[in-house]
Amino acid sequence: MEESFKNEVEKTLASVDQVDRLEAGSYFYSKLRARMEVSEQPVFKLKWGLASLCIITIFNVFTYLNFSMNQEEDNTDNVAQLASEYNMEWTSIYTNELVE
Amino acid sequence: MQLTSPGLKEDDLVNQLKKHNEDAFKTLVTYYQNKVYNLCYSYLRSRSEAEDLAQEVFIEVYQSIGNFRERSGLGTWIYRITVNKSLEYIRRLNRNKRWAFVYSLFGKEEYVARYHRDEMHPGVKLENKERVTLLFSKIDELPEKQRTVFLLHKVEGQSYAEAAKIMETTVSSVESLMHRAKMNLRKSLREYYKSEKD
Numbered sequence: 001m002e003e004s005f006k007n008e009v010e011k012t013l014a015s016v017d018q019v020d021r022l023e024a025g026s027y028f029y030s031k032l033r034a035r036m037e038v039s040e041q042p043v044f045k046l047k048w049g050l051a052s053l054c055i056i057t058i059f060n061v062f063t064y065l066n067f068s069m070n071q072e073e074d075n076t077d078n079v080a081q082l083a084s085e086y087n088m089e090w091t092s093i094y095t096n097e098l099v100e
Numbered sequence: 101m102q103l104t105s106p107g108l109k110e111d112d113l114v115n116q117l118k119k120h121n122e123d124a125f126k127t128l129v130t131y132y133q134n135k136v137y138n139l140c141y142s143y144l145r146s147r148s149e150a151e152d153l154a155q156e157v158f159i160e161v162y163q164s165i166g167n168f169r170e171r172s173g174l175g176t177w178i179y180r181i182t183v184n185k186s187l188e189y190i191r192r193l194n195r196n197k198r199w200a201f202v203y204s205l206f207g208k209e210e211y212v213a214r215y216h217r218d219e220m221h222p223g224v225k226l227e228n229k230e231r232v233t234l235l236f237s238k239i240d241e242l243p244e245k246q247r248t249v250f251l252l253h254k255v256e257g258q259s260y261a262e263a264a265k266i267m268e269t270t271v272s273s274v275e276s277l278m279h280r281a282k283m284n285l286r287k288s289l290r291e292y293y294k295s296e297k298d
Contacts, residue, residue, distance in 0.1 A: 005290050006290075012234060013286070
């Protein structure tokens with residue numbers, strides 16, 4: 001009995017030698033190129049997307065900083081101009097109290 | 101393992117590939133596509149998945165040729181990528197099977213269901229069908245290194261020295277892995293035939 005098992009095992013192990021080699025389909029290269037073109041596109045888009053995002057962020061930060069600095073200067077100028085037009089003096093409530 | 105395309109040496113081909121030359125890439129794919137596909141099929145035993153994986157191997161070759169240092173032959177390097185990608189694919193598949201329940205909760209059954217093994221190896225004659233199917237199912241149960249040595253040597257016809265280069269190990273280690281692979285296969289096949297008799 002043990003001998004028959006051994007024969008079966010050896011026959012099964014040897015069966016791998018009778019397996020024919022497989023061949024990739026005839027359009028393998030065309031399919032590969034098509035897939036490469038598709039997979040290249042998102043990378044291209046992603047690269048440009050990231051670059052555009054960086055440029056927009058830098059532009060926004062620059063604009064914000066520039067605007068906030070100008071606004072501070074503008075406010076001071078505007079208040080001073082308004083005060084001189086209406087002959088208003090720079091006094092605080094403490095000055096008023098002293099005058100009284 | 102030299103590329104034997106007439107009029108084109110391997111060094112020249114590698115140089116052209118590094119420049120992403122279209123003709124050189126086509127020559128490489130034409131020469132290696134059946135070898136890569138056949139090895140992928142031996143691991144996965146699904147024609148569609150093997151073709152997908154073989155394509156991934158060539159995409160990797162195209163993208164990483166700049167890192168190829170020519171310490172080993174081009175063929176050895178391509179076989180190494182094929183082995184690594186195949187084992188990686190099987191690990192990912194097993195991981196997905198373990199998480200199949202979780203995927204099904206989120207309606208992502210296709211993560212696992214996409215993969216179907218072919219009923220029969222296309223390169224097998226009908227009288228050998230059962231034996232080869234049984235043998236490959238037992239090969240699947242072998243540890244990764246033993247499986248790789250067995251497939252490279254018995255299915256791909258690589259010598260022990262070439263298998264050692266592909267697996268970045270010594271020839272004696274490959275011999276030992278092959279011995280253990282055969283021993284394990286004999287053991288599990290004997291158990292199978294015994295259980296069939298009982």
